[in-house]
Amino acid sequence: EAAVTQSPRSKVAVTGGKVTLSCHQTNNHDYMYWYRQDTGHGLRLIHYSYVADSTEKGDIPDGYKASRPSQENFSLILELASLSQTAVYFCASSENRGPYEQYFGPGTRLTVL
């Protein structure tokens, strides 16, 4: 089965601090994604990538940067964390774009105080 792991699983950060969330996949997938989920709601796309060393903006990229140093790894960076970025963050991967299933990691619960 497809394997996507995330670290840390939970984090408490202070407002204005820098936060880095990491994602690793062993699926040999080209596409990787970062989503955020607010309590009881659907997922919104922040950034995605289809090749190493390249990232693309999703629907809500403001306040977030992404980095894809290799096919397996994809990071989400919050340079100046804000209260409004408190959420659960999910990483996902897929073989290709379009009608291909996305496999999600276990999520990172981020609390910004």
Added chain:
Amino acid sequence: QQKVQQSPESLIVPEGGMASLNCTSSDRNVDYFWWYRQHSGKSPKMLMSIFSNGEKEEGRFTVHLNKASLHTSLHIRDSQPSDSALYLCAAILSSGSWQLIFGSGTQLTVMP
């Protein structure tokens, strides 16, 4: 306006009952629909996909798709307490970036 709308927001059904969940897109560029299930504190897992008009059945789960009205529905028969979860409808827009757009979900509770 959200491009993928789900209804109802929450649904309570008795164990053994039928649960019916709805999803509609407001964007005519939608081509592919998925249903994901997310148990509390867990990640979303793909439940079923449907890309063509008609019906698709897998065990107790049936999905319908009407592309003309951009409407899909998920029906769960003989509902079990383990079916209690957030059900997310997602769609791909075939124009542009091929992003997966999620609805806000239907929270299903199956009462024993």
